[in-house]
Amino acid sequence: MRAEAHAYIHLDVTTHSWADFHRATGLSDKGIGEAVHHTDPGLAVQCPMLGQxxxxxWLLAIAAPLNEGKIIPAWDRYIETGCHYVLEYRSSNPSDAMRQVACWLIEKIKEEVERARSVLSAMNAVSKNMKS
Structure with a gap:
């Protein structure tokens, strides 16, 4: 795919930029289309679903639309950043119900991410830590 022909959506609250992506993957940044900036992750993810x-x-943020075929990878490689999410209880003594909900949520997230990883399995992983 020639992603250069499309607008580059940038999430302003993220720690990684398109320049970081191009540097880590070795892909050219020549001919990049216009940049569209969003501060809302939901809006940023909706843009490619609308062809914009x-x-x-982040894999967790795009797993569901990727698994549903609403978005597709734009290149043949992706970055393994080593970053992860942490779910914490606000209470030092969470209830059994809170623990059950947390376990259920973690299990559902794992399932969604593993499904997305199978979509990415045909791609090349670049194991670099992207730093701004």
């Missing part, structure tokens, strides 16, 4: 450009997305 390409977005850098």
């Amino acid at each position: 450009g390409v977005v850098l997305g």
Whole structure:
């Protein structure tokens, strides 16, 4: 795919930029289309679903639309950042119900991410830590 022909969606609150992506993957940044900036992750992910450009997305953020075929990878490679999410209880003594909900949520997230990883399995992983 020629992602350069599309607008580059940039999430302003993220720590990684398109320049970081191009540097880590070795892909050219020549001929990049216009940049569209969003501060809302939901809006940024909706843009490619509406055909309005390409977005850098954390796997957890894009797993569902990727699994549903609403978005597709724009290149043949992706970045393994080593970053992860942490779910914490606000209480030092969470209830059994809170623990059950947390376990259920973690299990559902794992399932969604593993499904998305199978979509990415045909792609090349670049194991670099992207730093701004």
